Amino acid sequence: MSAKRNDRGVTPLSEDVSAWYNELVLKAELADRGPAKGSMVMRPYGYTIWELLQRQLDDRFKATGHVNAYFPLLIPEEYIMREADHVEGFAPELYTVTRVGKKELEEPLIIRPTSETVIGESYSRWISSYRDLPLLINQWANVFRYELRPRLFLRTTEFLWQEGHTAHVDEDDAMAEVLTIHDVYAEFAENVAAIPMLKGEKTPGERFAGAVRTFTIEGMMRDGKALQSGTSHYMGTNFATAFDIQYQDENNEQQYAHTTSWGMSTRMIGAVILAHGDDAGLVLPPRLAPIQMVIIPIGRGEDAEAPLAKAHELAADLVAAGVRAHVDDRDQSPGFKFNDWELKGVPLRAELGPRDLEEGHTLVAHRIGELDEKGRPLKEKLPLDEVVARVPGMLDAYHELLVKRALEFRLERTALVDDWERFVEQVAIGFAEVLHCGRTACEDDIKAETAATPRAILMESDDESGPCVRCGQDSAYGKRVAYGRAY
RNA sequence: CGGGAUGUAGCGCAGCUUGGUUAGCGCACCUGCUUUGGGAGCAGGGGGUCGCCGGUUCGAAUCCGGCCAUCCCGACCA
Numbered sequence: 396m397s398a399k400r401n402d403r404g405v406t407p408l409s410e411d412v413s414a415w416y417n418e419l420v421l422k423a424e425l426a427d428r429g430p431a432k433g434s435m436v437m438r439p440y441g442y443t444i445w446e447l448l449q450r451q452l453d454d455r456f457k458a459t460g461h462v463n464a465y466f467p468l469l470i471p472e473e474y475i476m477r478e479a480d481h482v483e484g485f486a487p488e489l490y491t492v493t494r495v496g497k498k499e500l501e502e503p504l505i506i507r508p509t510s511e512t513v514i515g516e517s518y519s520r521w522i523s524s525y526r527d528l529p530l531l532i533n534q535w536a537n538v539f540r541y542e543l544r545p546r547l548f549l550r551t552t553e554f555l556w557q558e559g560h561t562a563h564v565d566e567d568d569a570m571a572e573v574l575t576i577h578d579v580y581a582e583f584a585e586n587v588a589a590i591p592m593l594k595g596e597k598t599p600g601e602r603f604a605g606a607v608r609t610f611t612i613e614g615m616m617r618d619g620k621a622l623q624s625g626t627s628h629y630m631g632t633n634f635a636t637a638f639d640i641q642y643q644d645e646n647n648e649q650q651y652a653h654t655t656s657w658g659m660s661t662r663m664i665g666a667v668i669l670a671h672g673d674d675a676g677l678v679l680p681p682r683l684a685p686i687q688m689v690i691i692p693i694g695r696g697e698d699a700e701a702p703l704a705k706a707h708e709l710a711a712d713l714v715a716a717g718v719r720a721h722v723d724d725r726d727q728s729p730g731f732k733f734n735d736w737e738l739k740g741v742p743l744r745a746e747l748g749p750r751d752l753e754e755g756h757t758l759v760a761h762r763i764g765e766l767d768e769k770g771r772p773l774k775e776k777l778p779l780d781e782v783v784a785r786v787p788g789m790l791d792a793y794h795e796l797l798v799k800r801a802l803e804f805r806l807e808r809t810a811l812v813d814d815w816e817r818f819v820e821q822v823a824i825g826f827a828e829v830l831h832c833g834r835t836a837c838e839d840d841i842k843a844e845t846a847a848t849p850r851a852i853l854m855e856s857d858d859e860s861g862p863c864v865r866c867g868q869d870s871a872y873g874k875r876v877a878y879g880r881a882y
Numbered sequence: 883c884g885g886g887a888u889g890u891a892g893c894g895c896a897g898c899u900u901g902g903u904u905a906g907c908g909c910a911c912c913u914g915c916u917u918u919g920g921g922a923g924c925a926g927g928g929g930g931u932c933g934c935c936g937g938u939u940c941g942a943a944u945c946c947g948g949c950c951a952u953c954c955c956g957a958c959c960a
Binding site: 698727 | 883893917918919920921922951952953954956957958959960
């Protein structure tokens with residue numbers, strides 16, 4: 396290929412987003428390709444991001460009344476066949492186990508692409524009365540879906556996620572659950588991942604296989620494309636019917652439960668990379684950064700001893716204050732370390748040399764923020780005795796700056812559009828909010844001509860109706876629909 | 883499954899057109915010395931069945947055929 400770099404840095408984002416992303420994931424040591432097509436090794440730096448994400452998302456599930464459990468990876472093939480739309484949607488992606496040792500299995504087992512079916516089977520046995528509802532269970536698991544065009548984090552054949560599965564007495568209760576989680580996802584994305592999301596409902600053509608309604612959060616990436624980052628589904632009684640999840644109500648009558656499911660996956664790490672990164676590499680939001688502040692001792696020979704000792708002392712104090720601090724004491728030049736940690740997206744960097752020690756401060760540089768005339772981060776003098784007190788606040792401010800930057804970027808590239816020519820221009824750079832007739836055939840025409848798909852019906856926007864931007868027929872939904880190109 | 887490209891050391895590449903000693907370069911790695919405030923220098927060193935199989939030839943990384951893999955662009959998707 397033409398624009399490949401040597402070992403220094405990555406292809407600039409502005410030059411080739413795809414090459415930039417691929418090189419960055421590898422060079423920042425987030426992940427590696429696995430031996431089987433589409434598989435991924437998550438390296439410690441990348442997995443730590445996942446652990447931080449997992450913990451903070453899990454806290455939110457617990458706070459909204461959910462508990463964790465674990466269901467099996469292998470599912471009798473017959474289960475997946477029970478819900479017609481569900482099978483149809485997943486059939487092309489299913490891995491099937493047909494043999495153990497040299498023996499053919501009497502009934503093939505599928506490797507879960509999602510767990511509605513096994514969980515549904517359990518729920519049918521666990522639920523018998525309205526007193527058993529709602530049942531609010533989540534699981535953290537791996538799932539497998541064959542992919543034609545894999546990309547690290549964004550589309551791998553095996554990925555990690557959480558899948559919540561709940562059962563309720565009626566539609567109102569189930570819908571309240573779906574919307575609660577939809578809000579949790581959006582709040583989490585903004586407050587933890589620093590990505591302000593577009594919220595809304597999927598159009599029928601984009602719904603989850605087997606769902607009655609699907610809600611999504613969509614982030615805008617640095618190239619203006621959308622990334623679906625967390626979905627919540629109302630299943631109606633589709634799975635309850637297929638798996639006989641019935642309860643007896645107050646009037647002694649049998650009723651089908653209304654179920655929901657919702658998931659967020661390791662794709663969210665892809666969203667973080669693509670929403671915040673720049674030419675120099677990753678830009679990690681502080682709440683997901685494995686290292687929030689890296690301390691780089693500077694000095695040679697005997698002059699190196701005092702800065703190194705002070706760096707460790709500072710790091711220990713920061714860790715005690717709840718900051719993920721790290722001393723880079725590798726035998727490398729300072730310049731190398733600066734570039735290396737910028738590639739890895741560490742929010743704050745503290746330099747500590749003999750001169751700084753004498754003057755009683757450290758030089759702090761932000762990964763994003765103001766630059767000097769050489770295009771490098773401005774370094775701020777921070778008195779050593781104020782570091783521990785001030786760093787947490789600096790990290791919070793940094794988070795807010797990231798959110799603001801991401802939101803401004805999205806808004807700049809989002810427009811209300813009512814004519815076709817403007818639509819074509821707008822979806823080439825970002826999102827177009829339009830009135831649409833709601834016909835899948837019309838969506839398909841739009842996709843064929845512009846590569847844009849309906850990302851979400853903007854349920855929280857004002858009521859509006861009029862002619863479809865594409866075909867002129869009466870609009871559906873009573874709301875605008877955001878269109879964009881998607882990952 | 884279509885269209886395009888690429889397979890030579892961990893990574894990035896040259897060599898192939900026009901076959902010919904021991905296959906080369908940069909980075910990374912190892913050893914030593916000197917260095918350390920924006921990707922350090924010098925010296926020495928280790929690492930390759932040239933994607934796989936077959937063919938042509940006295941001789942193949944190089945020519946021919948087949949296969950495989952990967953990447954990019956389209957159809958499926960969290």
